[in-house]
Amino acid sequence: MKIVIIDYGAGNIQSIKFAFKRMGVEAILSDSKEEIRQADRIIFPGVGEASYAMQKLKKSGLDTVIPTLSQPVLGICLGMQLLCNSSKEGNTQGMGIFNVDVKKFEGNIKVPQIGWNNISNLKSQLFEGIPENEFMYSVHSFYAPLCAEAIATSEYGIQYASALQKNNFYGVQFHPEKSSKVGAQILSNFLNINSKK
Structure with missing residues (x-):
């Protein structure tokens, strides 16, 4: 199985690559459109500011390639947000795969949210074998x-x-590569998702 982590200059790519390595899986870092199209599974990471990351994608032309992919794609953190319609961060236009607009946490809470938070109302193959509230x-x-x-x-x-x-596109706001055994299980589930490619 060929797993490609999209390398566009705005991702937490090494920690994701190491997470797969710990699972005994070799993932390739690439910004090649051809290599990305030929992959069996694609990880679309993201760290940093949305408008800057989107500029990087546009410069490489990957902003038009990613929405056309037919194999399973997993957006992580900012990667997930860029797959949405838009983001309030830098008033960024997203790729419009997920029909939702990203907003900023407001009110009397500490921003950013840093640390462990539980996930619930789990659906889809991505969370197979994962208990509620992990x-x-x-x-x-x-x-x-x-x-x-x-x-x-x-x-x-x-x-x-x-x-x-949505269809073959998945997104997680949290970092499975930094989330111990449960995160590794989610990455493993992603690799085992039925593909139409």
Whole structure:
């Protein structure tokens, strides 16, 4: 199985690569459109500021490639947010795969949310064998509101979508690569998801 982690200059790519290595799986870092299209599974990571990350994707032309992919794609953290319609962070236009607009946490809560938070209302193959209310590691100031495509929720001041799915696209707001055995199980589940490619 060929697993490609999209390398576009705005991702937590090494920690994801090491997470797969710990599982005995070799993942390739690549920004090649051809290599990405030929992959069996694609990880779309993201760390940093949304508008900057989107500029990087546009510069490489990956912003038009990613939405056309037919194999399972997993967006992580900012990667998930960039798959949404838009983000309040830098008033960024997203790729429009998930029909939701990313907002900023407001009110009397500490931003960013850093640390462990539980996930609940779990749906989809991505969470097979994962008990309700398991804790995952998160670092984020922006969130996807609850929507039809939510496959997991978390609470931080408000309830929000901590994972999304539409067709072959999956997104998680938390960092499975930093979330111990449960995170590794989610990554393993992603590799085992039925593919139409």
